[in-house]
Each structure stands twice: as C-alpha cells, then as structure tokens.
Amino acid sequence: MNEIYFDSAATTPVRKEVVAAMQPFYNELFANPASSHLAGQSAAGKLEDAREKIADFLGAAKAEEIVFTAGGTEADNLALKGVALAYQNQGKHIITSAIEHHAVLNSCKFLEKYLGFEVTYLPVDKNGFVSPADLKSAIRADTILISIMLANNEIGTIQPIQRLADLASQANVLFHTDAVQAAGQLNFSVKELGVDLLTIAGHKFNGPKGVGALYVRKGIKLVPQMSGGSQERKRRAGTVNLPAVIGMAKAAELVQNELTAKINYLTELNQYFLAEIEKLADLAEIKLNGPEPGINRLPANINLSFKDLAGEAILFNLSLKNIAAAAGSACASGSLSMSHVLEAINLESVFAEGTIRFSLSINNNKKDIDFLVEELTTIIKRLKNLNNI
Ligand SMILES: *Cc1c(COP(=O)(O)O)cnc(C)c1O
Numbered sequence: 001m002n003e004i005y006f007d008s009a010a011t012t013p014v015r016k017e018v019v020a021a022m023q024p025f026y027n028e029l030f031a032n033p034a035s036s037h038l039a040g041q042s043a044a045g046k047l048e049d050a051r052e053k054i055a056d057f058l059g060a061a062k063a064e065e066i067v068f069t070a071g072g073t074e075a076d077n078l079a080l081k082g083v084a085l086a087y088q089n090q091g092k093h094i095i096t097s098a099i100e101h102h103a104v105l106n107s108c109k110f111l112e113k114y115l116g117f118e119v120t121y122l123p124v125d126k127n128g129f130v131s132p133a134d135l136k137s138a139i140r141a142d143t144i145l146i147s148i149m150l151a152n153n154e155i156g157t158i159q160p161i162q163r164l165a166d167l168a169s170q171a172n173v174l175f176h177t178d179a180v181q182a183a184g185q186l187n188f189s190v191k192e193l194g195v196d197l198l199t200i201a202g203h204k205f206n207g208p209k210g211v212g213a214l215y216v217r218k219g220i221k222l223v224p225q226m227s228g229g230s231q232e233r234k235r236r237a238g239t240v241n242l243p244a245v246i247g248m249a250k251a252a253e254l255v256q257n258e259l260t261a262k263i264n265y266l267t268e269l270n271q272y273f274l275a276e277i278e279k280l281a282d283l284a285e286i287k288l289n290g291p292e293p294g295i296n297r298l299p300a301n302i303n304l305s306f307k308d309l310a311g312e313a314i315l316f317n318l319s320l321k322n323i324a325a326a327a328g329s330a331c332a333s334g335s336l337s338m339s340h341v342l343e344a345i346n347l348e349s350v351f352a353e354g355t356i357r358f359s360l361s362i363n364n365n366k367k368d369i370d371f372l373v374e375e376l377t378t379i380i381k382r383l384k385n386l387n388n389i
C-alpha cells in the first residue's frame with residue numbers, strides 16, 4: 001500500500017527522531033514531574049527543558065509563558081474561556097472571525113450560551129482576509145478579547161496579525177491567535193506578531209497527537225479550565241503527558257532548523273501542483289479558493305473547487321487509488337452542509353459542492369502530483385459522463 005497523502009493539514013506523521021526522543025519517557029524516565037523524589041525531579045527538569053525549547057520556537061521571552069495542554073483544541077478553549085472568565089468584570093464582549101477553527105468558534109458559542117458573553121464574528125473578504133478597519137470599528141468599551149487565527153486550515157489565508165494585534169493593544173484589549181496551522185510552516189514569533197496568547201498543536205508539525213501549547217504573555221490572568229492540582233503554574237491541572245511534550249519539543253526543534261528549506265520546497269511544489277492542475281482546464285472549470293499563492297497563503301495549502309462536480313465523489317474515487325485529500329464541504333444524508341469557511345468567502349454552491357483541500361508536506365514530490373493529475377483526468381471524465389455534462 002503506497003498511499004499518496006495530501007492531507008497534512010489534518011495531521012502529519014511523527015518523525016522517527018521524535019519517536020526516538022519520546023521513547024525513554026515511557027520506561028526509564030517514567031516518573032511524574034510533580035513527584036519530589038529524585039526521578040520526579042529529573043523528569044521535571046526534562047519538562048522545563050522542553051518548555052524552553054517551545055518558548056524559543058515561538059520567540060517567547062520566558063519559558064514560564066508556555067502552558068502545555070492536551071492539544072490545540074484544549075489550548076484554544078483555555079485561551080478563550082480562561083481569559084473570558086478572568087476578565088469578565090471588565091466586560092463581556094469578544095471579537096473573533098467567521099472562519100476560525102471550531103475550537104475557537106464553539107468556545108465563543110459556549111461563552112454566549114452559558115455565560116452571557118456577546119461575540120462579534122467579523123466577516124472576511126473573498127480570499128478570507130479580516131479587514132483591520134472592520135476590527136477597529138467592532139472594538140467596544142466592554143471588549144476584553146480578540147481571537148483571530150494566524151493561518152486558516154481550509155483555504156490557507158494568512159491574516160495581517162501584526163496590524164490586528166496592534167489595534168487590540170491600542171484599545172487595551174487582549175489578543176489571541178490560533179497558530180496551529182502556521183507553526184512549522186511560517187516563520188513567526190509572538191514578539192513580532194505582538195500577540196498576548198497563541199496556540200500550537202504538536203501533531204500538525206510532525207509531533208505526536210494529543211499535545212499542544214498555549215503561549216500566555218507574562219502578567220495575563222487565566223482561569224484554569226481543569227480543576228485539580230497545581231501543575232503548569234496552576235493554569236492547567238492534571239499530570240502532563242511528558243513523552244508527548246518531549247516529542248512536540250523535538251519536532252519543534254527539528255522544524256525550526258529546517259524551516260526555510262521546508263518553506264522553499266513547499267512553495268515550489270505548490271507552484272508545480274497549480275501549473276499541472278491548469279492542464280485540466282479543458283475538462284472542468286477549476287477555481288483556487290483563498291489568496292493568491294505567495295506571502296499571504298500557507299505554502300502547503302491548495303483548496304480547489306471543481307465546478308458542477310461533487311467533491312465527495314472525486315474524493316471517493318481518489319481514495320480508491322490510494323490518494324488522500326480532504327473534503328471542502330460535507331455532504332450529510334443528501335443535504336449539503338457547506339463549510340463555514342466557504343460560506344464566509346461567499347463561494348457559489350456550484351463551486352462549493354466540488355471543493356477539495358489538498359495539503360502538501362515535505363514527504364510529497366512531483367511524481368505524486370503527476371499521478372494525482374492523471375487520476376483526476378480519468379475521474380473528471382467519468383463523473384461528467386455520469387452527469388451528462
Ligand atoms: C488542527 C487544528 C486545531 C485543533 O488542534 P488539535 O490538536 O487537533 O485539537 C485548532 N486550530 C486549527 C487551525 C487547526 O488546524
């Protein structure tokens with residue numbers, strides 16, 4: 001089984017160096033970092049080394065600004081709910097965008113539904129960009145938090161976070177960004193971005209699943225979302241998943257050293273992909289969703305709409321050839337539910353229904369793309385015959 005994997009935005013394989021780094025922490029170095037005995041203190045030392053590495057990876061000034069969590073979803077929840085609860089006496093208004101990951105959007109919905117917060121969901125333009133002017137006019141006296149993602153997981157849009165965070169800081173409002181897709185694919189630092197909180201997840205950059213981190217600028221209060229012990233300086237109770245944290249730190253170190261080469265490789269592969277897709281223009285009208293390739297788009301992301309074709313049918317046929325990609329819209333029991341991102345960019349349904357996200361990795365090469373395009377040619381012809389168009 002030789003799978004061609006174009007779904008790195010969903011998850012990535014754990015690198016063998018990462019597995020090797022994690023291994024000892026399941027056996028010899030199994031101790032709980034909260035234990036006071038020698039083995040525990042040694043584990044605590046390793047935990048703090050990993051925290052230093054993640055702080056360095058994100059450009060944080062202090063290691064203690066990093067809180068380890070059980071993934072990106074938990075870090076987003078901690079950022080949104082933790083800040084909302086800690087600052088609610090200063091106001092109960094939050095601003096986010098319409099195209100956030102559900103970890104952010106549904107945390108906002110939770111705060112609206114159960115805790116009486118008001119949330120403004122900023123619209124985006126046809127390429128998925130939030131307008132700084134819109135953000136500025138949405139800020140109110142009772143706004144306590146703004147959460148806008150660094151890079152979008154469906155259409156690859158990289159937001160002008162520096163400008164947006166600057167507007168927040170001028171208004172004395174905290175700014176969180178979900179950088180889960182950006183980490184390991186973009187060169188950024190929390191300092192340059194000027195953000196107060198930032199989320200990452202290990203499994204999106206060749207680390208293990210179920211581990212993430214939240215950067216919390218020193219001085220910012222958070223109400224913990226887990227009640228329990230005093231781990232993570234009372235910001236996240238529960239015994240930390242040390243092997244996973246070690247793995248994430250190793251993955252961060254590796255990608256940090258290779259980032260420029262990785263970005264160059266993905267950029268070139270992305271260009272080749274799009275040039276090859278052009279060759280299908282006679283067969284079907286194909287639209288690239290999201291920003292033009294370049295500085296404002298994730299180099300791994302390609303989101304295509306095949307006009308008048310069903311994305312699910314194309315995906316199914318690709319999977320028969322062992323090619324993995326992701327749907328842009330989910331077709332549930334015959335009724336099509338458009339992804340909130342495609343809806344927010346106002347994509348017409350003739351395009352939206354035929355949307356597929358391909359996400360590249362350094363494990364892909366031009367041959368994979370040649371094979372994909374060959375298979376797509378056959379699949380599109382067949383589906384058009386079935387549709388009689
Ligand atoms: C994957 C992802 C998450 C969720 O991270 P998990 O570790 O899978 O919980 C959050 N935000 C974005 C943008 C993502 O791509």
